[in-house]
Amino acid sequence: MLINGVEIEDTFAEAFGMWGSRLIITGANERWARTAAEAATGLATSIIGCGCEAGVNRLADDEETPDGRPGVAALFFTVSRSSMEAQLLTRVGQAVMTCTSSACYDGLEAEERLKIGGKLRYFGDGFQGSKKLGGRRLWRVPVMDGEFVVEETFGVAKGIGGGNFFIMAEDYPTALAAAEAAVDAIGDVPGVILPFPGGIVRSGSKTSSRYKGQHVSSNTPYCPTIRTVIGDTALRKGENAVLEIVLDGFSEEGMSRAMGVGIRAACIPGVTRITAGNYGGTLGQFQFPLHQLLKA
Amino acid sequence: MGCVSCTGAVLDGNVLTLVRREASPEAVDGSGISPDRFLGKSAAEIARLPARLGGREVTLGDLFAIEGFHPEQIVVRGDVRSLTDLGRGMTRGEVTVLGDVGPRVGAEMRGGEIVVQGAAGDALGARMRGGRILVEGGAGDFCGTAAGEPGQTGGTIVVRGPLGKEAGARMRGGMLVALGSTGERTGADMEAGTIFVAGRTGPEPGLGMHGGTIVVFGDAEPPATFDYACTYQPVFPGDYLRELRRWGLAEEDGGVEGAFRRYLGDLDSVGKGEILVRDQS
Missing domain, CATH: 3.30.70.520 (Alpha-Beta Plaits)
Incomplete structure (x- = not known):
């Protein structure tokens, strides 16, 4: 040909079977949404050396972010659901929560769920609060520039x-x-x-x-x-x-x-x-x- | 705006229509008018169901002309200002009222949708657990609750017009959206859940509040037992706006702009409630 x-x-x-999650990361503007997503997906080139493979993906044409702010999708792939949980806890906790103005939502409708925000909330030291909205629970963790909003669970699918x-x-x-x-x-x-x-x-x-x-x-x-x-x-x-x-x-x-x-x-x-x-x-x-x- | 699927059904004549035969000052107990109760019944069978007019036992057919055959899409027409408890405890389907309606609409509702194209009386959605209520006009006192009773624990109430006193009082979950103003003691003794007020609140919003959130886009003066914490830009109201937009109840694009003053209280109570008032400066 x-x-x-x-x-x-x-x-x-x-190619090989993996487990994937899709997060929607928003920020005060495009720059900070992308910064948080790029930090979270950093050093995630090869499953062998990095524990997961990840990258930033644009949102679908008809997709809006949960909070109406600028945002991007971040996709993560690992070899198992348990390793996905470990990766997301680290990456959302260390790279998204730390990034100014960021919020982090589930972007994958999947039956299997991983408790991520539900664990990261403890960073709030007892002052975290939650809102239940449309079947989802959002955690509001107090941080120095306001609040970090993170969804309780994230979907994981093949x-x-x-x-x-x-x-x-x-x-x-x-x-x-x-x-x-x-x-x-x-x-x-x-x-x-x-x-x-x-x-x-x-x-x-x-x-x-x-x-x-x-x-x-x-x-x-x-x-x-x-x-x-x-x-x-x-x-x-x-x-x-x-x-x-x-x-x-x-x-x-x-x-x-x-x-x-x-x-x-x-x-x-x-x-x-x-x-x-x-x-x-x-x-x-x-x-x-x-x-x-x-x-x- | 409102019940889109129901509107379509009106056009093709599939909805079950109840037309009030004649206006009466006596209260009509509408607790039996709900998709749950009508399911599997013909219009004739529904007409034979018992109802109450004042203290008298009658049938629904005595009070309403009933036609159509879609029990999960009910339209109520005529002068129903004395109709109480419409859709009480309903779990499914859609009920539309083409005009004003009496008190306790959607009380203890668990699912489905009620649309009132006029105004509603007191105790709208009292102790509501789930589902949605949209009122195009205003509503009376004690929205989401009733005098001295526990409040709303789930679901969403949206009222376009003004609300009376103690809207969202004793609320324990769910969402109450007042697109107009609210009366005194909005969210009084609230424990959880979220109240949005597009206009201004009456005196003493959040009095006795244990938890939960009142977000005010217009003007509000929290009681002296609330402490001002900071002025910041909360993200989560944008999540609610999107949810409302998904239901066709909000039209603007984007998130919630601007800064809000955050007050924590009521310090005479547990003090874990918050009132966010949009900063107008």
Whole structure:
């Protein structure tokens, strides 16, 4: 398959089941809503090293924030419900509550609930109060600039982590421009995040190492600087830079849509190929065949 | 505004309509007029249900001309100013009154919706536990409660016109929204819940308040037994505004702007109540 002269390999991205939560974080203005969300989703690139994968997502077109103030969605993905609770307690408590003017609401209608605000309320030292509104309980915790409003519970639902595609290009500026275009395009898809810095991964990994105790290592087959000294390079002559896009989301449909718009946006002159990472279909619960999702 | 689904039903003639046959100064006990009681019955069967006019036992059919067949969407028409306890304890459905109505509408209501397109009498939504009441006009004294009785514990009451004395008194939960002004002792002896007053409150709002919140957008003078704490910008009123907007009861976009003066009291009581008065300076 060719898109704008760029070869799309006939392969698939292999992804895994995760648990996801969606928080709506508001602030006095867009700047502080985003600041709180970016702090809460910071250092959450890879589940392996960070305990969760997270990112900021815009609200849906017809969605308004619970308190009517400017806000954004923050999505979190972990391997279990219990680890989600631990992550949210830390991240909401340390990064949202501490951010001036912020408030934090559940943004996911899910049956399974995690008690987050209901635990963070104790920060109020007995002076916290609550309001029950439309079946939800909101806690008002006194803080130095007024009150931190946080919802008692947050929904947690099954999600998908590790969707991916690789952009191979003739040079780094082209790879970067293509990856940026992909990130911008995917940013319009609600319910999907790109957890790595700026949405782009430069240090893709493989699940093996020559060092004892090191479980992952650089994805050497895709590293151009050592192409000639390894026996299993995946790069062709003329491919001098590779960037990867990694996606997490709540649904296969959303992930497919995001990958589709991202790949199409990345097909610019100078990009040689787009492929995806998998383990032969042996490890992941989900498969995203590139040709199939691009035909949809 | 109001009961959108009901309005649609009026147009297609599906609603169950009760038209008062003739006005009477004697009280008509309307506690039997509720979707719960009408469910599964035809208009003829509903007409045979017992009712009370003054001290006399009559049937609903004696008092109202009844037609239509949707017992969960009831419209009451005619001069029903002497109708009391309409929808008492109802748990579901919609009741619309096309005009003024008497006291204790929606008392002990648990669910569903009542819309009064005129004014309502005293003790509107007394001891209400759930559901919604919207009154397009004003309402009498003791909204959400009754003299000396416990107050509202849940649900939402929205009144567009003025409210009488002791609105929200002894409230223990839920929301009372007065889009006009309120009389003396608004939220007196309140324990929990939230009262919004768009206009001004009468004297001594929150007197004896143990807990809960009174938010005043107009003017209010808390009793001397309340302490001024600070002037700040609370976030949570915006959450209520959005909820009201979701029900079609508020139209403006955005959150609640501006700063509020926060008073804590009543210090003669437990003192855990709060009155927020929008800062006009």
